Amino acid sequence: MLIDTYGRIATDLRVSLTDRCNLRCTYCMPEEGLEWLGKSALLSDDEIVRLIRIAVTGLGVTDIRFTGGEPLLRPGLTGIVERCAALEPRPRMSLTTNGIGLGRTAAALKAAGLDRVNVSLDTLRPEVFKTLTRRGRHADVLAGLAAARASGLTPVKVNAVLMPGLNGDEAPDLLAWAVENDYELRFIEQMPLDAQHGWKRDGMIAAGDILDSLRTRFTLTPEGREARGAAPAERWIVDGGPHRVGVIASVTRPFCAACDRTRLTADGQIRSCLFATEETDLRAALRSGAPDEEIGRIWRRAMWGKKAGSGLDDPAFLQPERPMSAIGG
Structure with a gap:
């Protein structure tokens, strides 16, 4: 198992497939983009599938989340999903995406074995979407969401980040809108993972503010800690049900004590925490011919040293050098 010194067991693996993205969200990266990883630095499809196999068959991982960058930009995505779906035991598999390419890929991903998707959509207003993402692709995201629902990639979850003065x-x-379309909405506090390192706590819309705003129109009943488990989102039942809304409050309501995640970057580095400042290299072990057992030992050692928390409340907190797009969400 991937256990740490605080007794937490990582069963949820986040796999970044690329650091590239076809949007330029203001809270993530600059308008000109970033210096992308070279092809030789990226894990190959075979290397990704091998590491996932090691995690699932030897390290107790039960859930795989494919992320990016934008994972739909990975040419071999459908094949990776199909090969992972054939593993025994079969992991649950989901995808976090901006939704732009989902209209043409949702059915194939479902057929390959993907279980569900999380789609990022911060606004219902096309003009605000263009300001936030620097791209005019709002209609494509809506089409992608509809295709995911029609293909059975359910429950379809929508992730939204609120920014003061834009979509706050x-x-x-x-x-x-989410209730009307049978999507499960989750608000995410803006985190200090932007490439520009311009995040400021006092410029963030916090979970409490989001909930106060929602309660002006809806009755929210807490779902409770028992139902939440290790999930990052606190959830509320909307107007008596059946719909729910979640808030991921990484900054103001950290959930580190129940964290069950381990992360693999697109260039083969293990991260024990989204906000970690250190990584463990699995790519070098892979390419030097290390057997599965040795790779498993390296992975276990990396997770054993996981810190108690993210450190966001520490005055000495240092933002990771890598932005969210390079770490994987």
Whole structure:
């Protein structure tokens, strides 16, 4: 098992397939983009599948989340999903995406074995979407969401980040839209993972503010800690059900004590925490011919040293050098 010194067991593996993205969200990267990883630095499809196999068959991982960058930009994505779906025991598999390419890929991904998707959509207003992402692709995201639902990649979850002065007033409208379309909405506090290192706590819309805004239109009943488990989102039942809304409050309501995640970057580095400042190299072991057992030992050692928390509340907190797009969400 991937256990740490605090007794937490990692069963959820986040796999970044690429650091590239076809949006330029203001809270993630600059307008000109970033210096992308070279092809030789990226794990191959075979290397990704091998590491996932080691995690699932030898290290107790039960859930795989494919992330990026934008994972739909990975040419071999469908094949990776299909090969992972054939593993025994079969892991649950999900995908976090901006949704732009989902309209043409949702059915194939479902057929390959993907279970569900999380789609990022911060606004219902096309003009605000263009300001936030620097791209005019709002309609494509809506089409991708509809295709995911039609293909059975359910429950379809929608992730939204609220920004003051842009979409900070949209929480109730987003929830009304999600309920109408049978999507599960989750608000995410903006985190210090931008490439520009411009994040400021006082410029963030916090979970409490989001909930206050939602309660102006909806009755929210807490689902409770028992139902939440190790999930990052606190959830509330909306107007008596059946719909729910979640808030991931990594900054103001950290959930590190129940964390069950381990992360693999697109260039083969293990990260024990989203905010970690150190990584463990599995790519070098892979390419030097290390057997599965040795790779498993390296992975276990990396997770054994996981810190108690993210350190966001520590005055000495240092933002990771890598931005979210290079770490994987």
